Amino acid sequence: MFAKDEEIFITIIASTALMVFLVAVIVFAVIRYQNKLKRHLQEISDLKIAFHKEVLNAQFEKEEQTLHRVSQEIHDNIGQILSLVKLNLNTMDVSTCTTVLQDKVVFTKDMVGKAINDLRQLSKSLNNTYLKQQYLSESIKIELDIINKIGLYITSITTNGEEILFDPQKQLIIFRMVQETINNIIKHAQAKKITVNLNYQSESLYMSIADDGIGISEFVSSPQASPKKGTGMGNLYYRTELIGATLNIKSEKNKGTNLEFIVPYIQK
Numbered sequence: 459m460f461a462k463d464e465e466i467f468i469t470i471i472a473s474t475a476l477m478v479f480l481v482a483v484i485v486f487a488v489i490r491y492q493n494k495l496k497r498h499l500q501e502i503s504d505l506k507i508a509f510h511k512e513v514l515n516a517q518f519e520k521e522e523q524t525l526h527r528v529s530q531e532i533h534d535n536i537g538q539i540l541s542l543v544k545l546n547l548n549t550m551d552v553s554t555c556t557t558v559l560q561d562k563v564v565f566t567k568d569m570v571g572k573a574i575n576d577l578r579q580l581s582k583s584l585n586n587t588y589l590k591q592q593y594l595s596e597s598i599k600i601e602l603d604i605i606n607k608i609g610l611y612i613t614s615i616t617t618n619g620e621e622i623l624f625d626p627q628k629q630l631i632i633f634r635m636v637q638e639t640i641n642n643i644i645k646h647a648q649a650k651k652i653t654v655n656l657n658y659q660s661e662s663l664y665m666s667i668a669d670d671g672i673g674i675s676e677f678v679s680s681p682q683a684s685p686k687k688g689t690g691m692g693n694l695y696y697r698t699e700l701i702g703a704t705l706n707i708k709s710e711k712n713k714g715t716n717l718e719f720i721v722p723y724i725q726k
Contacts, residue, residue, distance in 0.1 A: 647671025
């Protein structure tokens with residue numbers, strides 16, 4: 459009797475142990491599968507990010523090649539022609555001409571000189587070799603000076619902290635982001651003022667670009683809005699990610715928009 463009870467007890471213990479073992483095996487298999495699936499999904503996500511960065515890099519390089527050619531064309535051809543025109547005007551003897559004609563020649567000389575200077579500034583803002591060697595504040599000031607000449611905007615730039623040079627490619631991308639932001643303001647914001655602030659802190663550059671326009675509708679209605687892919691704002695986010703930076707946007711209806719970029723000196 460006792461032997462039979464002991465046999466039943468042992469059978470129950472063995473069955474229970476087997477069931478626990480099987481459950482443990484199943485749980486282990488599920489956890490392993492989930493971890494493997496998680497790693498697989500992460501690999502897919504990393505591949506997508508890497509692919510997008512490669513596409514963006516290729517697009518960026520293509521744009522830079524085009525801008526560089528335009529810069530060279532302005533400097534080598536248009537600039538040269540205007541310089542020759544100015545030289546030709548300087549050789550003209552107008553002493554025997556009427557006062558009205560003399561004034562017109564002097565005015566034309568001044569206008570040609572101004573055109574040459576403006577083209578030089580424009581050429582600098584397009585020339586990636588020049589931009590990579592300049593402090594960001596200097597490049598942005600050239601851009602704002604060009605806009606000031608339009609006479610429709612009041613622009614300003616302030617710099618705080620000790621300014622540094624980023625690596626050339628990163629420096630260029632940051633400046634192109636500034637250009638794209640300003641172009642978006644001119645095209646869409648209906649603004650009168652454009653303000654740029656560069657704040658160089660211990661580990662990162664805090665850069666803000668603000669306007670007093672009508673605001674960005676998608677961010678006015680939803681501060682946490684995600685920009686549409688393919689739009690100017692979407693490209694701005696992609697370029698921000700490309701250099702390991704972050705972008706925060708604050709926008710109020712008819713009170714303007716402020717874009718704050720946080721750019722770490724060392725990309726993680």
